[in-house]
Amino acid sequence: MAKKLTLESLAKRAGVGIATVDRVLNERGGVSPDTTRKVLKAARELGIKRLLPEPYKHPWQIEVFLSSNDSFFFKQLAHHFADIASALGYQRVTLHRTFIPESQPEKLAQRIIDSSKIRDGLMVFAHDYPFIHDALRHCQQTGTPVITLATDLPAAARLCHVGVDQCQAGRTAGLLMSKSVHQPGDIIMVSGRFDYRAHRQRISGFRDVVSQRAPQSQLREVLAGMDQRHTIRALLDDLLAESSHVVGIYNTGVGNSEIKEVLLRHQLLGKCVWITHELYSVTRRLLEQDAVSFTLDQNARQHARLAIDILLRHLESGFQPVEYQDGNVALKIITAENLD
Structure with a gap:
């Protein structure tokens, strides 16, 4: 009880919480230098009978x-x-x-x-x-x-x-697609984990803008790749086999190497607008090869x-x-x- 009263008195005098006093006196860190000095000054003024720590700052x-x-x-x-x-x-x-x-x-x-x-x-x-x-x-x-x-x-x-802003990222991709596609045709969306908010927001933003700005294009159903490379490859391969004219593809997640393979097999690599996310070795190489048109990087x-x-x-x-x-x-x- 006496210890609690001492902590309460010290906290009141220093104008801080009891937890902060405890951190300072027991050198647990995470308290700013100014607050540390206030607590130690109050402790000295109250005549706390214990060895006080040096008033230096512990790393956060x-x-x-x-x-x-x-x-x-x-x-x-x-x-x-x-x-x-x-x-x-x-x-x-x-x-x-x-x-x-x-x-x-x-x-x-x-x-x-x-x-x-x-x-x-x-x-x-x-x-x-x-x-x-x-x-x-x-x-x-x-x-x-x-x-x-x-x-x-x-x-x-x-x-x-x-x-x-992930929705804004999707809308930006949609605007780039709309400005780059100049003829009617299918636009394919490949999503990462669709149970994840970021991918849903990207797809939603993309769909909204393309629907408004490129009404001549046909948005196909979203391919839910679930960040599984073999699933992305199989779904895209099946869709391209039945699609007569693909003018664009938007990928929100992983699988760019697999998408490249499938587009190459269907003789579409470099012939349709391809927009993806994150700049890394694969997307950098695809940009240099003029296969990917735009990459949106999160920095x-x-x-x-x-x-x-x-x-x-x-x-x-x-x-x-x-x-x-x-x-x-x-x-x-x-x-x-x-x-x-």
């Missing part, structure tokens, strides 16, 4: 949860997070990277809850499942700020979202830079970002002429 403990799938975007994102954290220095931030399969959302939810007890802040790529929302709500209740990455989770208990480095910057500003100064505005990542449109 931040964990980023990413998908363990083999997509280039997540590999780049992991690399950029490590690179930016390293540039900030180990005395300011310690970054922990955790990779969990997208097929195990319950495991991810539990890891988020566990990490909220030992980290100062979290950055999370996750899909829209009830137990993910529960985990983020737990973080909010325990005072651990969370930034969601890449795929939006509307109404989630988070500090903010960092990423491109992984800006994701990492913005997320770390927002989280550190919040932890160090209480900065409250404007949702969607401060975390908005600019979409990059890549052609064969602006490859870097």
